[in-house]
Amino acid sequence: MTTPRASLRASVVIVSRGRPDTLCLCLAGVARLRRATYEVIVVADPGGCAAARALPFARQLKLIEFNRANISEARNLGIAQAAGDVVAFIDDDAVPEPRWLDHLLAVFADTRVAAAGGFVRGRNGISFQWKARTVDDTGQAHPIEVSDTRATLLAPPAGRAVKTEGTNMAVRRDVLADLGGFDPAYRFYMDETDLNMRLARAGHATAIVPLAQVHHAYASSTRRSADRAVTDLRDIGASQMVFLRRHHPDAEAWPGIIGTVRAEQRKRLLEQMVDGRLEPGDIGRILRGFDAGVTEARARALPFMPRIPASPRGFLPFASRATGPVEVLSGRIWSRARLRRQAAERAEQGATVSLYLFSHTGLFHTVRFLPEGVWLQRGGLWGRSERDDPVWRWWRFASRVRRETARCAHLR
Known part of the structure; x- marks a missing residue:
């Protein structure tokens, strides 16, 4: 069975604590976001809520102030205010x-789909942190092969998820509500x-x-530094x-499993x-923290x-700022200041803008989103973007722009 795609509405929940800049x-x-009907729910500490209230679209946000270090509790507060179907x-x-949301919502037109997840790129904007995985009852994740372009519907494998x-x-809201949301026993x-x-x-x-x-981006937190070192x-x-305790019934196996995880850490x-990134003296201290967490x-x-009840508030539709066409700007690196100004102007007018800046080198490419609403890709004209590309390949400027535009076309 299918549900008309256009009728599906999403509630986007963002939890934030101690990171107002990355939240913004x-x-x-x-x-x-393009091609989706959605509302935005922010569950944040006082600093995060203050930063969100200063944004030009603050009145379109459902803001919930929450200052405990428990991501599950925070997400459940967001679910409780969510009025979307997903x-x-x-x-x-x-x-x-x-x-992103357009592609996620599309699979929920199939009524068999209860949940969905997408691919995650790392801080360079190119490499993937995660694609598709299953997980067993010890918590160990296992990569699986799926299409890189088409959605794949997966039934739960035996003994895994x-x-x-x-x-x-x-996740469908009714399914999530029936399950009680996230388990507050997992603080992080x-x-x-x-x-x-x-x-x-x-x-x-x-799916x-x-x-x-x-x-x-793996921003810094109380658990890791800005260079991603564990603290x-x-x-x-x-x-x-x-x-x-929740999922592995053989308690006699717990010490061995914990030992394996500790060794990996x-x-x-x-x-x-x-x-x-760490001093020798840090190792024992950090591992003692792991042990203390296990004991506690x-x-x-x-x-x-x-069960989480229905939202007491109605759906608050967010008016996306992406009201114009998808546009591409490109040029040599020495034109970056002019092109960035031009890209920012077009984004302010509602365009979804990709800006490609190439140098006459073989430098690897990076991608990042700029606060003014522009997707900036930088690198050498002959350098690789996708990590399975050749390290160096001859390109003409126009053909390289066409190639990178095509690579991102279904994403933007």
Whole structure:
């Protein structure tokens, strides 16, 4: 069975704490989504709410002030205010491609689809952090092959769930409400993985939507520094223990599983020490935090999650700022100041603008979203963009612009 695509409405939920600047950049991207009917719900600390209220479209936001360090509780507050048919989630340190929500919503026209997730690009705007994965009852994720262009509907594999990423996922609101939303026992990490397992056990199908893409920057937090060095593993240890209590019935196996996860985290810390991002003395301290989290979570209360009632507020449609055509601007790197001004002017007038700036080099390309609403791609004329491209390839300027425009056409 199918539902008319045009009739589906989405509620986009963004949780933020301690990162007002990245929240504003995320909202600048969400404000320019194309081809979708949606509302925007922000659950943030006082600093985040103040930053959101200063934005020109603040009156179109549903703002909820929340200042506890519990992402599951915060997301549930967002769900409680969501009046859309589908609830979509994106992190405050991510920015969606303009057609992100359009592609996610499209798969929900198939009534068999209960949840969906898209591909996630990293901070260079090119490489993928995650594509498609499944997860088992220990919390271990396993990559799977799916189409890079077409949505794939997946039934839950035996003993596993289809993995979606918290920074790029959507769930039917009625399904999410029936499951009680996210489990508050996960204050950070594995909250969406737990939801994936509960969706699977209820027999729900999940679609992987490769063209529903977000760019995830991994901004600094109380758990990692600006260069992505780990500073605290307490919540990761705690969430791993909660996940085993919820989903892995063989308690005798827990110490071995925890030991494997701890060894993986230790390896990651040592690699960061070799890179110069951590000091040798940091390793033991951070791992002791992991152990403390595991110990605390063994006794942590596992709450009952009642059904989330319907929103007390009606749907608040967001008027996207992307009201004009899709446009491409391009030029040599020495023209960047003029072209950026021109691109910003066109974005202000409602265009969805991609700006390509190429140097006469073989430099790898990067992509980032600018606060003024422009997608900027920079790199060498002969350098690679997609990471499976040749390291160096001869291009004429016009043909390179056409190639990069075509590469992003279905995203914008």
